[in-house]
Amino acid sequence: MAFFKKILKKLNNKWYPQSVTVGKPVATKEVADRLSQISTVSRADVYAVLMDLAGVLADYMAQGRSVKIDGLGTFYYTLTAGGNGVESADKVSASQITGVRVRFIPEATRKTGSKTMNRSLISDNIFWMELNTAPETTPEEGGGEDRPEIE
Template sequence: MPLFYKSVQSAVKSKDGTKKWHPKLVKVGKAVSTQKLSHLIAEKSSLTPGDVYNVIYNLMSVVHDQLMESHSVKLEGLGTFTVIATSRGNGADTADEVNPSQINNLRVRFTPVYSRTCGEGIIKPMFHDVKFERWGSKWNKKPASR
């Protein structure tokens, strides 16, 4: 199945004074729930959907715990999760003055797994052989207006 895209015009003018058009990926339907993932994985394994749900639920708990202990978490074939902190506008004059009250946001950064090859450079297996299709073509329908 392809990734769908639509054309979106930039709100900012380019160097030549025109507003350029760019592709933007279209999300189809709602986000896939943990329950739905459990059923999809169970279809590919000998586990029941309940067993898979239990594993996913516990995976989320363990990943959270490991991230909160300052570890990165790498899931082979998927990627690495790392907690990052931002402290915009809260800089200190010296290294000794730096403290946790300067942190105003924590986020989890996800970095997809990748490999390097001599001839092709960086290859991200998750995105290898991706097919794209314009949203609204004869094979798919446009989303309902919001």
């Protein structure tokens, strides 16, 4: 089951549900255990592959490529540039780059004749339940969307 809490948005002074996570994040070892249970691969082998996955993705993206993992989605880099820009294209340089982020687009499929998309990471069996906590006022005041809660 997935959880939400009630938040008040300052923009229009209205209340909305906001998704929240509970507990500690699922660790790599737990994921490896689960994958080994539903496959013929040992936990140790799955764990080893998962531990190397980030480095492999980083290597490919550093080559200017995106990485699509079937059933999961696509990872790619975006950048941020400092300053106010430059006057002409010939003055644009890598020295303007101030940050790099990894972006992720979940895999999506469309059934034949359907106008809706299905995302592989969104379960068809989500049951939403209100988390019994005091309502938050705004994300800026402590309730960021989909931010993991740390215990």
